[in-house]
Amino acid sequence: MPRKNPFTDIALKQKATDSIAKTSDSPISSTSSLDDFPPLDMSSSNIEFQFTDNKGELETLCLDFETQIHPLKVPVKEKTGKTYLTWFHEMFLKCPQDAMILARMYIHLRQIEGAPNHKKRAFIWLANYLCINNKILIDFSYSDLNSITKEKSHIARTTLTTTVNIIKNIIKITPQIPEKIKQQISNYAPPNALFNNNAPLSAKERIQKSKINNDYPEYIMFQIYAYTNACLMEIKEANVRLKALQGSSHYPDLFSEKGLNQFREFVYSKDYSNYEKALDMELIAYARCNDALKEIFWGKINQDEIELIKNKLITYRYSEAYQVLPDHIRNNANVEYLFKGIGKVGIAENSKSLIPLLRVIGSDKSLDIQSIINLRMHKPVSWRKYKLYLAQTYINYELFYGIRKDKMFIFAAHANSFHDVLLGRSDKFDFLLILLLLCESGRNLEVAINLPASVKLGKDLTSILEVKAPFASEPSCWLSSFKVRGHVTGLGVQEEDIVIPLNTPLYRYLQLLDSIRSKNNPNRESFFSIKKSNRQSYLRDFTQFCWIKNSDGSALHTIQTRKFRKVWSGEVLLQYMGDINTKDDLIKAVGEDLRNTIPLTYLLQSSRTETMLASAIVGLQLRFLEDHKNLAAEIKLKGEKPENGSRIKRYFCDCTDPYNPDYLPDLDTEYCKQFDMCLGCSKAVVYEEHIPNIIYRCFQYEKIIKDSPELYATYYEIKHQRARQALERFRTKSKHGESKHAEAVKIAVEAWENPAIHLLPPLIHQNINNINVININSGEAS
Structure with missing residues (x-):
């Protein structure tokens, strides 16, 4: 991690925020107002104050009444936790009344709603529009909102719609605007994103508008993927190495007189093979030491006992400190090694070496054993060369902390130790x-x-x-x-x-x-155990020290994960929709892709492409349903059995010709895989053994009626109707139909009520993600 800049606390020049007046009096006055917004008094100087947001947290708002504040020029240390209304100063100069009412409305909305970034954007759009066009808030109209929408039409559709809706809400709660105007604006909807000047956009224009090509190209993704895998492989190999070392007695213990002498010989030799042997000794000692510290931390030792242990360690009474521990912890061989090996031999009576141990004992932090070895190494140049070899040979450390050759400390101070990073303990x-x-x-x-x-x-x-x-x-x-x-x-x-x-x-x-x-x-x-602040720091550092670059050679400043969660979706989608101009073309493309669902499934990971393709999928399924509303399958009514030789099984039937389904002209596929559409196809043959499955599917349809009536009505109702037609025909027309139907119902009910039995896969609906299914080890349902 970068060291602290010693000049950051020196006042070399006047701070950008010196003009903000901090007073004990809240700028929100206690007087009542004519509306529901927090009262706010005008001021002759810049002010900042705190209010409670919708999460119950304090938010500090800075208002620049007197001199304009530029947040980018404010030191990070001073603007942390503060909100700046960048539009406020200019608007206050042009129309103080509007600036005050908008500021009060911002506070009001933040007190009752979330999404601060969207709120800020909405107020910026509205305030800038009013200032540029010299309008006042009371004269805002339907056409003004439409002008804002057109001006921002280049922005992604979801962001545009969200922000416009917030502006509509601002206008709705503004008391000075007439109710007639509010009603007109409440009915406003942004123009269809698929049209430009009443002409439909091409697929390429739609993709460009959705900004899906902003995702990282293959050139960048390959670098991220390669460096990430290289680091992970190194961590895995280091753990395999440690496991092999722990089961052997090839080296003497590092924190013994014999072990320290052997370790010095390896380091002073300046031989790479001996460096690796020295690292072996370090890894063994590190693992034993830190396993002991974790044993103490999770051993439920109270704070008084920890303080007593520290007091005895300060006076180098290692055996007495060891005896303070409860029996179940003292019996651990690694704990004994920590006090009698690392303590007595490694630290002995050296106060500087003792400090790192005192910092971590009783906590979940790791001990950097090199901080103890440092003072035992009598040739600092050789010791530095050894550490430099480790930093340069094992890439994990360098890719997070940079090249260490010219640094004062090879391994960064106040950071994870080399062993923490190499073994994946950080x-x-x-x-x-x-x-x-x-x-x-x-x-x-x-x-x-x-x-x-x-x-x-x-x-x-x-x-x-x-x-x-x-x-x-x-x-x-x-x-x-x-x-x-x-x-x-x-x-x-x-x-x-x-x-x-x-x-x-x-x-x-x-x-x-x-x-x-x-x-x-x-x-x-x-x-995953990683703090948000650390994650953001690693995204930046990893990008910088891996030298990840754009295809033009420019360096990336940080990795933005939202740009590669879809990875190559932009390029794939351009190919996928290359010849598409109409909805029917899109439906056909989706239908053809049912033969190979990988591209389609991959594209649907993106919310933007999901929206774009959803209408095609719905249209495709509705076309199936429109052509096959009624039962078309052949139902065997005389107890016939299917031939075992060349059966083509489906959920509800056997298929006689999957290469030529009834809906071939609609789908234009080579081989049918629509397992849930079979009852509407004349190539389906239903035998008695299929009846429990059809009844089980009906149970699933009925569950969707309860969970999502809208989804059922638009997608499953006709399928359910066809299934009931098949069951009714079997029950009334087949020999002994009533009894056979009753037996099938019994089988289906038993399966439905037993979570260990699944006659059919679940339908796609909001309750599919039930992870209480099957345990890998036992192979049994929970």
Whole structure:
């Protein structure tokens, strides 16, 4: 981490915020107002004050009445936690009354609603429009809002719509504007984004407008992916190396007289092979030392005992400090090694070497063993060359802390130790795995950081990596997370699943992280343990020290994960929609892609492309339904059995000709895979064995009626109708139909009520993401 600049606290020049008057009197007066907004008094000087936002947190608002404040010129240290209304000063000079009412409305909206960034943008658009056009708020009209929308039409549709809706809300609560104007504005909707001057936009224009090509190209993604994998491979190899070393007695213990002498010989030799042997000795000592510290931290020792231990350590009474520990901790061999090996031999009576131990004992922090070895190394030049070799050979450290050759300290002070980073004990391991997960899954950052460490299967908590993915084509784990959709409108939480095959490097890296974190923090709730501030810092540092560049050679300043959660979607979509001009063309493209769903599924990871393709998918399915509303399948009524030789099985039937389905002209596919559409196709043959499946599907349809009547009415109603037609025909027309139907109902009910049995995969609806399904280890349902 960068060292603190010693000049930051020296007042070399007048601060940009010196003009803000801080007084004990709140600028929000206690007098009543004629509206519902907080009263605010004009001032002859710049002021700042605090108010409570919608989350119950204090927000500091700076208002530049006298002299304009430029937030970019304010030192970061001084503007942290403050909000600046960049439009306020200019508007106050032109129309003080409007500036005051808008400021009061901003405070009011922040007190009752979230989304501060969207709020700021809406007020900036409105205030700038009023100032540029010399209008006052009371004269604002429908045409003015339309002018703002046209001016900002180049902005992404979702951002434009959200901001315009906030402006509409501002106008709605402005008391001076007539009700007639408010009513007109409340009915305003931004023009259709697919048209420009009443002419439809081409697919290429729509893609360009949606800014989907702002995502990182392959050139950048390859660099991110390569460096991330290189770091993760190094962490895994270091742990494999440590595991092999812990099971051998090849080296003497580092913190013994023999071990220290051997270690010095390795370091002073200036031979790379001996450097690796010295590192072996360090890794063994590091693991034992820090496992002991974790044992003490999680051993439920009270603070008084910790203070007593520290007091004895200060006077170098290591044996007495060791005896203070409870029996169940003292019996741990690593704990004994910490006090009698590292303490007595490594630190001895050296106060400087003792300080690092005193800082970490009783906490969950790691001990940098090189801080203890430093004073035992009598050849500082050789010791520095050895550490420089480690920093240059193992890329993890250099890619987070930069080239260390010209630094005073090879390993940065007040940062994670070299061993922490190399063995994945720091949160940099979490960071790297998040990057890889986002690259490979197509999900966004919010989904990754919301992953839980464990889930409840039955009565027990189970690691999320042990939850088996049902209906997967190969053994896979099912990671279930969530993201908040509609941060502005508060639409709620949307569950998100990530299926990862067990035989992949990503899954093995996740297993390694989970095993390390489970030892260090067995009670953690989130799978990834990384603070937001650290994550932002790592995104910047990793980009800088990896020298990640654009294709034109310019350096990236930081990685923006939102630009690669869709990765190559822009380029794929351009190819995918190259010859599309009408909705029918889009429907055909989606239909053709049903033969190979990878591109389509990948594109749908993006909310923007999802919106663009959703109408085509709905149109495609509605076309199927329109052509096949009624039952068309052949139902065997005399107890016939299907031939076992060459059956082509589907959910509800056997298919006689999947190459020529009834809806071939609509779909134009080579091979039918529409397993839920079969009852509307004459190529389907329904046998008695299929009846329980059809009844089970009806149960699923009925559940959707309760969960989402709108979804059922638009998508499942006709399918449900066809299924009931098939069941009614079988019950009334087949031999012994009533009894056979009753037996089939019994089978379906037993399966429906038993969560361990799945006759059919679940339908796609909001309750599909139920992770309480199957345990990988036991192979049984929860």
